[in-house]
Amino acid sequence: MAExxxxxxxxxxxxxxxxxxxxxxxxHRLTRHKLAMAGAAMLIVILLFVFxxxxxxxxxxxxxxxxxxxxxxxxxxxxPLGTDDYGRDVLARMFFGGRISLFIxxxxxxSSTMIGAIVGLVAGYYGGWVxxxxxxxxxxxLSMPTFPLLIALSSVIGKGVSQIILVIIVFGWMQDARLxxxxxxxLKEQEYVEAARAIGASANxxxxxxxxxxxxxxxxxxxxxGIGSAIIYEASISFLGFxxxxxxxSWGNMLQNAQQFIWKAPRLIIYPxxxxxxxxxxxxxxxxxLRDAIxxxxxx
Amino acid sequence: METRLVEVQKLKxxxxxKGGVFSTTVASVKAVDEIDFFINQGETLGLVGESGxxxxxxxxxxxxxxxxTGGKIIYKGKDITKLxxxxxxxxxRNMQIMFQDPYGSLNPRMPVGDIIQEPLxxxxxxxxxxxRQAVKAxxxxxxxxxxxxxxxxxxxxxxxxxxxxxxRALVLNPELLVLxxxxxxxxVSIQSQIINLLQEMQQRLNLTYLFIAHDLAVVRHMSDRVxxxxxxxxVETAENxxxxxxxxxxxxxxxxxxxxxxxxxxxxxxxxxxxxVPSPVNPPSGCHFRTRCPYAMPICKEQEPAMIEVSPDHxxxxxxxxxx
Numbered sequence: 133m134a135e136x137x138x139x140x141x142x143x144x145x146x147x148x149x150x151x152x153x154x155x156x157x158x159x160h161r162l163t164r165h166k167l168a169m170a171g172a173a174m175l176i177v178i179l180l181f182v183f184x185x186x187x188x189x190x191x192x193x194x195x196x197x198x199x200x201x202x203x204x205x206x207x208x209x210x211x212p213l214g215t216d217d218y219g220r221d222v223l224a225r226m227f228f229g230g231r232i233s234l235f236i237x238x239x240x241x242x243s244s245t246m247i248g249a250i251v252g253l254v255a256g257y258y259g260g261w262v263x264x265x266x267x268x269x270x271x272x273x274l275s276m277p278t279f280p281l282l283i284a285l286s287s288v289i290g291k292g293v294s295q296i297i298l299v300i301i302v303f304g305w306m307q308d309a310r311l312x313x314x315x316x317x318x319l320k321e322q323e324y325v326e327a328a329r330a331i332g333a334s335a336n337x338x339x340x341x342x343x344x345x346x347x348x349x350x351x352x353x354x355x356x357x358g359i360g361s362a363i364i365y366e367a368s369i370s371f372l373g374f375x376x377x378x379x380x381x382s383w384g385n386m387l388q389n390a391q392q393f394i395w396k397a398p399r400l401i402i403y404p405x406x407x408x409x410x411x412x413x414x415x416x417x418x419x420x421x422l423r424d425a426i427x428x429x430x431x432x
Numbered sequence: 433m434e435t436r437l438v439e440v441q442k443l444k445x446x447x448x449x450k451g452g453v454f455s456t457t458v459a460s461v462k463a464v465d466e467i468d469f470f471i472n473q474g475e476t477l478g479l480v481g482e483s484g485x486x487x488x489x490x491x492x493x494x495x496x497x498x499x500x501t502g503g504k505i506i507y508k509g510k511d512i513t514k515l516x517x518x519x520x521x522x523x524x525r526n527m528q529i530m531f532q533d534p535y536g537s538l539n540p541r542m543p544v545g546d547i548i549q550e551p552l553x554x555x556x557x558x559x560x561x562x563x564r565q566a567v568k569a570x571x572x573x574x575x576x577x578x579x580x581x582x583x584x585x586x587x588x589x590x591x592x593x594x595x596x597x598x599x600r601a602l603v604l605n606p607e608l609l610v611l612x613x614x615x616x617x618x619x620v621s622i623q624s625q626i627i628n629l630l631q632e633m634q635q636r637l638n639l640t641y642l643f644i645a646h647d648l649a650v651v652r653h654m655s656d657r658v659x660x661x662x663x664x665x666x667v668e669t670a671e672n673x674x675x676x677x678x679x680x681x682x683x684x685x686x687x688x689x690x691x692x693x694x695x696x697x698x699x700x701x702x703x704x705x706x707x708x709v710p711s712p713v714n715p716p717s718g719c720h721f722r723t724r725c726p727y728a729m730p731i732c733k734e735q736e737p738a739m740i741e742v743s744p745d746h747x748x749x750x751x752x753x754x755x756x
Contacts, residue, residue, distance in 0.1 A: 154584075323537040327600065330497055331551040332524035341550075345541035 161425040168421020174414030182230035191224035194379045229381035236366045240300035241358035248308025253339045256316025274306045286374040300365050315347045349426040360415030383408050437640050439470035444502035445493045462712050463489040465664035476641040478655030485661040487644045491610045528601035532613035534593035538585040545581025551604045574599045591622035610642045648691045660684045663720040670746040680748045682725050
């Protein structure tokens with residue numbers, strides 16, 4: 133009996149020491165956040181769908197069934213989600229379109245956050261005219277009408293996955309720059325930054341070893357939510373016809389393709405629309421939960 | 433013959449207050465207003481004064497963490513006032529600072545081993561292995577267990593964190609250490625531990641301290657000489673015992689009369705100062721202390737008292753002494 137008690141106490145102690153690390157604490161709080169867990173569940177479903185799905189359903193997303201009888205097939209055993217206007221398997225296109233959409237989302241969100249972080253750190257740390265210059269440039273970027281510019285830009289740089297990523301990065305870093313600048317402004321007044329200056333640390337070292345790690349938690353949240361909006365962005369660009377080009381699928385160009393057949397085959401719009409909706413909602417819920425979990429003042 | 437390690441002459445640090453449409457400088461906070469002091473090799477200079485008297489600013493300006501508005505800083509006979517940050521870097525090995533706040537002065541995202549090692553990294557001293565070895569040795573020296581090097585600052589108590597601060601400051605083996613109220617954020621029981629550690633380190637490594645504090649008992653215990661600051665000015669400097677036994681400036685007298693004596697039988701005259709410390713934006717004309725001085729005279733308003741040496745190594749800035 134007594135031994136059992138000792139055993140239980142030991143286990144508890146182990147648990148509490150795990151909670152004591154920052155990551156452990158955040159994780160623990162995250163698991164108690166219902167919305168975040170709902171978001172995580174949605175994301176897991178989407179990721180399984182996109183990455184494990186093609187291993188089970190091995191159909192070529194670009195293979196067409198010739199002839200009129202291959203077009204707009206209703207869901208059947210041969211085509212679980214039916215076929216589209218070219219007689220292509222919609223389920224396979226959903227898998228591969230999802231991969232492209234998620235790839236674009238991840239790469240552009242992470243890169244734009246990094247660029248935002250660099251601009252924000254430099255502006256916030258140096259202050260003065262550097263700050264003024266960078267922040268006015270940020271403001272200018274924020275006040276640009278994105279879509280008209282985008283259309284003009286795509287005629288110059290062409291259309292395709294890497295171009296979309298580039299465009300999303302170019303128009304997506306400003307919020308993060310403002311966020312990081314604000315944090316850098318307050319962090320650089322901390323005594324540990326002064327201590328670093330006292331030992332002769334360079335500006336670069338202070339920015340990357342002292343300021344950046346302290347903004348990381350917030351940046352991860354921002355990236356998570358950023359992935360969601362990058363996917364929406366990709367969908368919008370592809371919807372306008374300036375994004376991922378046929379025959380390659382993305383959820384966005386599947387939507388665009390389907391709009392002409394909205395009355396004839398509404399399911400062609402519902403599938404990618406639903407997938408985008410779930411993915412973005414999942415990232416937003418999870419990101420919001422993460423934001424709450426890293427804020428120690430919030431009771432969870 | 434004692435050698436002067438560092439000396440400041442007419443050191444000034446003003447912080448501008450910006451205002452108006454074009455954010456022009458409308459006024460300035462005169463945090464440090466033409467002060468002179470020197471520190472000899474191996475000694476401890478105590479710098480005391482109440483909150484807002486500019487003692488912390490004086491310490492940081494001396495290390496050029498803040499660019500002085502005027503005056504000179506002479507380190508080992510070399511004028512370092514105008515040096516750029518790059519030119520300062522090699523000198524930073526020899527002058528370090530330890531901070532008041534054991535929570536704000538350590539990066540919460542860095543393991544303590546890395547915090548202590550950073551000075552060695554910055555100055556590229558030794559190989560990676562040697563640096564790690566030096567960190568462990570340093571941790572042991574200041575009374576931390578070397579196996580804690582992977583832990584983060586929040587896992588330590590206030591006193592342990594100050595030990596980390598000492599280790600970081602001493603790992604480069606500096607000559608001069610500015611102690612910016614190193615114990616005022618600690619429990620009384622821990623204060624003595626840190627004080628003892630600092631004294632032990634001073635003896636072992638032949639360190640020179642600028643000890644900034646407002647706890648007079650601790651200053652008396654630590655210092656060889658003491659300088660008293662009031663509103664950006666040094667009003668009195670003397671040898672430790674001389675200052676505490678024969679304070680000459682009315683402000684020093686008032687300050688010392690506020691120190692509690694651990695004997696209920698002793699009856700003392702408490703000098704209670706009237707009013708608040710005036711704003712350092714608009715310090716009083718003449719002597720800065722005249723608005724609260726019990727002996728203020730007409731001349732105090734008109735003329736700033738000069739520093740005069742009343743006895744060897746005892747200087748005071750007060751018109752009461754010029755008259756005599």
